[in-house]
Amino acid sequence: MILKCRLAGLALAVTLVACSSSHPAAPKPELSLSADLARVYAAGLSKPVADPYYPEHGSPTIDVLHYGLDLTWAPDHKALSGTATLAVRATTGTDTVRLDFGAPLSVDAATVDGRTVHPEHQGDVLRVPAGRRLARGTTVAVVIKYHGTPQSVKGPAERPDTQHLGFQIGQDGSAVALQEPFGAFTWYPVNDQPSDKALYDVAITVPQGWSGVSSGTFEGKTGETYHWKSAAPTASYLVTFAADRFEMIKGTGPNGLPLTYWVRPKDKAANLAVLQRTPQILAWLEQYLGPFPFPSAGAVIAGNSGMETQQMITVMTGLPDHVFAHEYTHQWFGDSVTPTTWPDLWLNEGFAEYFEWLYEARNLTGAAFDVFIDQVTTQADGQLRKRYGPPGHFNKNMFASGNVYYSPAFMLHKIRKKVGDAKFFAMLRGWVQQHARTSQDRASFTAFASRSTGVDLKPLIDRWLDSATTPKGV
Numbered sequence: 001m002i003l004k005c006r007l008a009g010l011a012l013a014v015t016l017v018a019c020s021s022s023h024p025a026a027p028k029p030e031l032s033l034s035a036d037l038a039r040v041y042a043a044g045l046s047k048p049v050a051d052p053y054y055p056e057h058g059s060p061t062i063d064v065l066h067y068g069l070d071l072t073w074a075p076d077h078k079a080l081s082g083t084a085t086l087a088v089r090a091t092t093g094t095d096t097v098r099l100d101f102g103a104p105l106s107v108d109a110a111t112v113d114g115r116t117v118h119p120e121h122q123g124d125v126l127r128v129p130a131g132r133r134l135a136r137g138t139t140v141a142v143v144i145k146y147h148g149t150p151q152s153v154k155g156p157a158e159r160p161d162t163q164h165l166g167f168q169i170g171q172d173g174s175a176v177a178l179q180e181p182f183g184a185f186t187w188y189p190v191n192d193q194p195s196d197k198a199l200y201d202v203a204i205t206v207p208q209g210w211s212g213v214s215s216g217t218f219e220g221k222t223g224e225t226y227h228w229k230s231a232a233p234t235a236s237y238l239v240t241f242a243a244d245r246f247e248m249i250k251g252t253g254p255n256g257l258p259l260t261y262w263v264r265p266k267d268k269a270a271n272l273a274v275l276q277r278t279p280q281i282l283a284w285l286e287q288y289l290g291p292f293p294f295p296s297a298g299a300v301i302a303g304n305s306g307m308e309t310q311q312m313i314t315v316m317t318g319l320p321d322h323v324f325a326h327e328y329t330h331q332w333f334g335d336s337v338t339p340t341t342w343p344d345l346w347l348n349e350g351f352a353e354y355f356e357w358l359y360e361a362r363n364l365t366g367a368a369f370d371v372f373i374d375q376v377t378t379q380a381d382g383q384l385r386k387r388y389g390p391p392g393h394f395n396k397n398m399f400a401s402g403n404v405y406y407s408p409a410f411m412l413h414k415i416r417k418k419v420g421d422a423k424f425f426a427m428l429r430g431w432v433q434q435h436a437r438t439s440q441d442r443a444s445f446t447a448f449a450s451r452s453t454g455v456d457l458k459p460l461i462d463r464w465l466d467s468a469t470t471p472k473g474v
């Protein structure tokens with residue numbers, strides 16, 4: 001996400017940009033249908049856990065392997081209708097599939113493994129009776145037909161651009177969904193927590209002259225239906241929906257990576273040059289981080305912020321290229337390697353912020369970059385900790401404030417100074433390449449970073465993430 005504020009007095013103006021599935025052994029399903037689903041969607045296996053900050057969203061009792069979303073957006077009526085087909089694995093014995101689903105939406109019909117069921121929709125929770133007891137590991141097909149006018153929800157933050165999370169509708173009927181740390185449930189039934197990554201096939205039907213954009217790879221258009229596939233596991237906060245009168249522009253990234261940019265004709269003049277810098281930005285990132293983690297990339301110019309939606313970043317009109325560098329960095333840090341729970345948001349933002357600074361300062365010498373970092377540290381770090389809490393356990397009602405961007409980025413610079421450039425960058429590259437498409441946490445990063453560099457970094461990392469004031473002497 002992008003935080004549209006600047007710290008005064010910096011030599012280099014910095015825009016704050018915000019913004020495991022440890023692949024367990026495949027379960028032993030009990031029915032042939034379950035076995036088929038589990039096998040086809042095995043890459044969507046996760047180990048969901050209740051989020052300690054926002055436990056009211058999502059449930060560790062299920063693991064959604066795959067979402068098939070067949071959606072129609074009617075801008076004139078501001079109406080969404082669709083069918084969601086979910087491959088759901090029970091992670092515990094249960095007779096109910098509990099999903100997050102926005103109260104303003106109406107369920108028209110539901111089935112589990114083809115049998116009609118009658119879900120209970122209370123508030124933003126949908127309880128779907130399985131019609132039988134599901135043993136742990138059983139995978140079922142849950143189909144929900146629904147319609148309605150989605151409404152955004154209040155975000156747990158003071159940032160102006162996250163006051164409204166989820167599906168947002170413009171006066172002209174355009175729509176865009178941005179939903180970190182939650183809010184996917186405002187437009188589809190979902191296990192809305194970061195630890196349950198899943199595969200997606202999304203089809204969006206729009207009126208002629210409109211386009212429907214989602215995360216994943218654009219697979220083409222049939223009639224007025226736009227098809228998107230996420231063959232890599234995707235957390236629900238990284239799924240997007242954008243409908244507008246976009247024009248599609250194709251590009252090619254490093255090693256032939258297919259790129260698409262989606263921009264309204266009236267926004268082309270303000271954004272085309274920076275969009276077309278994407279191949280250079282990705283090539284610059286690949287020098288540090290290794291190959292891009294997904295089979296395609298792109299950007300849609302929409303919304304009121306900037307967000308690292310997977311394989312298709314969502315960026316408001318008129319933002320500079322270092323914002324794009326930030327969101328593209330997230331494709332490695334956050335999208336491919338995802339924090340299991342929200343207290344580890346620093347695993348996303350600290351790294352994206354650090355690479356944004358490196359990108360902005362790529363023409364500075366090492367010494368000048370150190371001066372820049374020192375200025376930011378002394379001016380901002382203490383204030384951010386005081387106001388928003390330590391970055392490793394930030395105030396949960398102030399999600400994605402400056403403390404989870406700046407302070408962990410300073411920490412990375414401290415690690416770099418301690419171990420040297422060669423070990424530091426080798427460690428970062430190893431982290432994203434060896435943990436691609438998984439969920440991770442502080443303990444796994446600390447262990448990996450220490451092992452990779454040969455230096456025990458636990459004292460530094462813990463002090464830097466947990467201190468109420470700027471740590472001294474580390």
Ligand SMILES: [Zn+2]
Binds near residue numbers: 001019
């Ligand atoms: Zn970010």
